[in-house]
Amino acid sequence: MPEKVLVIAVKMPEDNDERFESSLAELKSLSHTAGGTVEKVMIQNRQRIHPTYYIGEGKMEEIREAAEHLGTELIISNDELSAGQLRNLTDRIGVRIIDRSQLILDIFAQRARTKEGKLQVELAQLEYTLPRLRGRGEEMSRLGAGIGTRGPGETKLETDQRHIRRRIDDIKKQLNQVVKQREQYRKRRKSNDAFQIAIVGYTNAGKSTLFNQLTKGDAMVENQLFATLDPLTRQIQLPSGFQTLITDTVGFIQDLPTSLIAAFKSTLEEVGEADFIMHVVDVSNPDLEQHQKTVDRLLEELGANKIPKLVVYNKKDRLKTDFIPMQHPNILISAAESNDISRLREQLEAAIKREWDEYSVSLAPDEGKLLHRFEQETIVTHRAFEEARNQYYVTGYIRQQHPLRSLVKEH
Structure with missing residues (x-):
């Protein structure tokens, strides 16, 4: 009851x-x-x-x-x-x-x-x-x-306050260990040079549904506030073949208790470490403007407000009136429709391309491993084999700090 x-x-x-x-x-x-x-x-x-x-x-x-x-x-x-x-x-x-x-x-x-x-x-x-x-x-x-x-x-x-203070110290020590492990995990991901996308948004905006559709996973999906608390990271492939990691994060909320902001800082640090942010907004919610402001304010507090982002206006199937988006770049979708998920993948790739530099490179036929790396770690727009020169010719987009950039110069 x-x-x-x-x-x-x-x-x-x-x-x-x-x-x-x-x-x-x-x-x-x-x-x-x-x-x-x-x-x-x-x-x-x-x-x-x-x-x-x-x-x-x-x-x-x-x-x-x-x-x-x-x-x-x-x-x-x-x-x-x-x-x-x-x-x-x-x-x-x-x-x-x-x-x-x-x-x-x-x-x-x-x-x-x-x-x-x-x-x-x-x-x-x-x-x-x-x-x-x-x-x-x-x-x-x-x-x-x-x-x-x-x-x-x-x-x-x-029990007395001394016991509680001891327990608080004990938990903080344990959490420090977890934070160190998480940092090592993040460093490993960075050294493998994996591109990271973080999904953020107000609680119950549909982030987990979207995450599942993109990764074909089974994150907990409920029409409830804070259905997801623990960040999940999986790999997805964009239309060009480019592979990236995507993380589903805890929902943001206005007036979050200060003790929780501090406690969940390490969970939200995933956001600050991301290379790209997908901000999911429930377009059918009457308070969507307030929700967007809350998320933007928290992103600023996390030092993540300068990270490139795409605003995903979700739940378009529940819209009763015409909708004028407030933020750009954006896309209007329903996470339940597979066509919209395909459009989102394309839009995501287009938004990343706008942030990256164009490149072109020539590779010898025996450089197959290198070719494979370019296909997975950069966004390839064209690839052809020139018989006259006996070379592969690849063009695409690459991010500024990627290790393959030096090879682009060499080749």
């Missing part, structure tokens, strides 16, 4: 109406993903957030009555609450309360599959919990398997 949820939010004069509505819609979607149904949303307009209770004392009584009337088991706040606000609100309303950050952490705890993913989630949860521990012993002891309770577990949370 889904948990009955009541959402509370404070709207301040400086809050943009559209963004406020979009954050509430997102919170409802997050609650659904975590296994809850939102019975009611209660908003209070205030000049500033109440330092002790988050909301005003009059509104608190309204919320308490509504929770009682609806039989609500959980209240979720749209903003992150301080330890004091969380404690005071719970005491006054008498219903379990969590905030947006805790909800997101809870979903991440459900979704993490790899050892690294699980460690990162636990670290983020412990760092979030540490300052909020005081006075939560009784509340934690009566928690079942409800939303916001997955992850480190009650016993760990009930």
Whole structure:
């Protein structure tokens, strides 16, 4: 049975109406993903957030009555609450309360599959919990398997802060090892000179479906927020025969808890290391403009905003009106249609060609291995054998730092 949820939010004069509505819609979607149904949303307009209770004392009584009337088991706040606000609100309303950050952490705890993913989630949860521990012993002891309770577990949370700090240090050490291994793996890929494409986008934009269609793989695909947490990398071949690696990454989201941004930095570092970015946008989502801005802002924070990219406007089959793209270069597709996937491969190759340099090279018949490398590691546009000269003649596009560039000069 889904948990009955009541959402509370404070709207301040400086809050943009559209963004406020979009954050509430997102919170409802997050609650659904975590296994809850939102019975009611209660908003209070205030000049500033109440330092002790988050909301005003009059509104608190309204919320308490509504929770009682609806039989609500959980209240979720749209903003992150301080330890004091969380404690005071719970005491006054008498219903379990969590905030947006805790909800997101809870979903991440459900979704993490790899050892690294699980460690990162636990670290983020412990760092979030540490300052909020005081006075939560009784509340934690009566928690079942409800939303916001997955992850480190009650016993760990009930123990003293020293234990939690030790555990945080321990996880950080383990994660450092994982990061080193990941760096070695990336260096190996770089030394093999594999070209890397990262798929990024707002959560639930259809990245994993697209990744599966391009790689014929079976990444987890669900119509839910954060279906993919652990980055997956596979090889794909573009129309010219050029082979590249492609990575599916965790979905971006506005107002991501700071502890999670830090914890998932190594997961997102894949993006900063990429040679090319595919930014997938759900074209049918009414908040697509806001979503694009969120992704662009996070790419900037990751130092990935200068990497060449192609914007893939996805889910065109769900469009109700005409669509005017905001970013270029772009392509409008439905990830479910194979013709569109073929068009995407071509467009991807065209976008890469625009970034690379043209070359032409002559190769002797006994340089077959070299010819094969040119076919796989560069984008070949023309290849012919000239009998009169007894040579292969190849033209195409090559990236600036590729080891084969020196051979182009020699030949």
